[in-house]
Amino acid sequence: xxxxxxxxxxxxxxxxYVSVERIKDPSLCGKPVVVGGSPxxxxxxxxxxxxxxxFGVRSAMSAAQALRLCPRLILVxxxxxxxxxxxxxxxxxxxxxxxVVERASIDEFYLDLTGCEGLYKKDLVGFLRNLQQxxxxxxxxxxxxxxxxxxxxxxxxxxxxxxxxxxxxPPGTEEEFLAPLPIGVIPGVGTKTxxxxxxxxxxxIRDMQRLSMDDVTTLIGAHGVWLYDxxxxxxxxxxxxxxxxxxxxxxxxxxxxxxxxxxLEHELHLLVxxxxxxxxxxxxxxxxxxxxxxxxxxxxxxxxxxxxETNDDPVVFRAACELLRHLYTGRPxxxxxxxxxxxxxxxxxxxxxxxxxxHRERMLKAVDVLRAKFGEDVIHVGHA
DNA sequence: TCTGGGGTCCTAGGACCC
DNA sequence: TCTGGGGTCCTAGGACCC
Numbered sequence: 063x064x065x066x067x068x069x070x071x072x073x074x075x076x077x078x079y080v081s082v083e084r085i086k087d088p089s090l091c092g093k094p095v096v097v098g099g100s101p102x103x104x105x106x107x108x109x110x111x112x113x114x115x116x117f118g119v120r121s122a123m124s125a126a127q128a129l130r131l132c133p134r135l136i137l138v139x140x141x142x143x144x145x146x147x148x149x150x151x152x153x154x155x156x157x158x159x160x161x162v163v164e165r166a167s168i169d170e171f172y173l174d175l176t177g178c179e180g181l182y183k184k185d186l187v188g189f190l191r192n193l194q195q196x197x198x199x200x201x202x203x204x205x206x207x208x209x210x211x212x213x214x215x216x217x218x219x220x221x222x223x224x225x226x227x228x229x230x231x232p233p234g235t236e237e238e239f240l241a242p243l244p245i246g247v248i249p250g251v252g253t254k255t256x257x258x259x260x261x262x263x264x265x266x267i268r269d270m271q272r273l274s275m276d277d278v279t280t281l282i283g284a285h286g287v288w289l290y291d292x293x294x295x296x297x298x299x300x301x302x303x304x305x306x307x308x309x310x311x312x313x314x315x316x317x318x319x320x321x322x323x324x325x326l327e328h329e330l331h332l333l334v335x336x337x338x339x340x341x342x343x344x345x346x347x348x349x350x351x352x353x354x355x356x357x358x359x360x361x362x363x364x365x366x367x368x369x370x371e372t373n374d375d376p377v378v379f380r381a382a383c384e385l386l387r388h389l390y391t392g393r394p395x396x397x398x399x400x401x402x403x404x405x406x407x408x409x410x411x412x413x414x415x416x417x418x419x420x421h422r423e424r425m426l427k428a429v430d431v432l433r434a435k436f437g438e439d440v441i442h443v444g445h446a
Numbered sequence: 447t448c449t450g451g452g453g454t455c456c457t458a459g460g461a462c463c464c
Numbered sequence: 465t466c467t468g469g470g471g472t473c474c475t476a477g478g479a480c481c482c
Binding site: 109250252 | 473474475476477478479480481482
């Protein structure tokens, strides 16, 4: 344990998806652009350029509403696979430049620079300014960076200087920096929690700082302990460099509501093939299958069942069908989803499988290869 | 012209076991 | 005489994040 404060940087790519599309089509630069779904269908905004945000366009807003706010808006369909690859490459580059890197999301990274002052000539802020330039010149991606003593503080700070900003919160100034900010800037305080706090007259972090920990936990429950610490500039300092996925899911909102069980079962089958393919790609097996249904009125229900571990489409599909029949009331359906969790890894359990299982395993692998090569519709797996 | 998709984590109740 | 108490697993729903 050391008393020396940590030096944690948060690097956040500015409107990442839009920036990638601008690399491919420079004519999009300087214009209001969003990456998102179709405005004719049920598309929403995934990423909005700052020119678009000036019109009030925001992430998660329906594409149709965005277009109403900004009629000149250019809508681009996303290329998520590419975004992931670019994010991977940037992460690798950051790992060459900083000793400890956490990839917090596709467009956010933490760098632990504690003890690195010597490496960067005692000028971490200067190093980060250079890093910002490097990300722009090597990747053509604008980003914002904040340096602070905890992860959460760095993340809050970076939002105050976007886009293309650089922010330093020196040790000892944390509470003062946070005080004037609205509580909604704290990650984890979403619309519901914010509304509950505002209803009690707590609007800024300063208001929160004046409460005792008991007050905060009384207001919002167990989460309050964490929130109390964050308001006082404390919080997690450890970067997470290894991440294991805990669930695999696929869901689809249909452009038109589905009205019959056979239609739903057909879609369910496609979703199951998709998640099972991902599952086998990781050489995992699932033990819990969940089906999600959202009706026309947006009411959403889930049903889950724990089964014998499997990675076999028909086994998962049978379980999913039963869950669907349990959930389905006959009303128009706008969304259907399949969610797998509770994984086991193949290696640990391989001794349990018979020759027959092994043959089926190889057959399924072959199916995955064919699908990857020729598309999802080239082949479907029949029942065992 | 309402409201995507892929995740994580938490809560709360019931079943079940000792 | 009604009625323990803790632990764990499972399920449903919901808040939140990018």
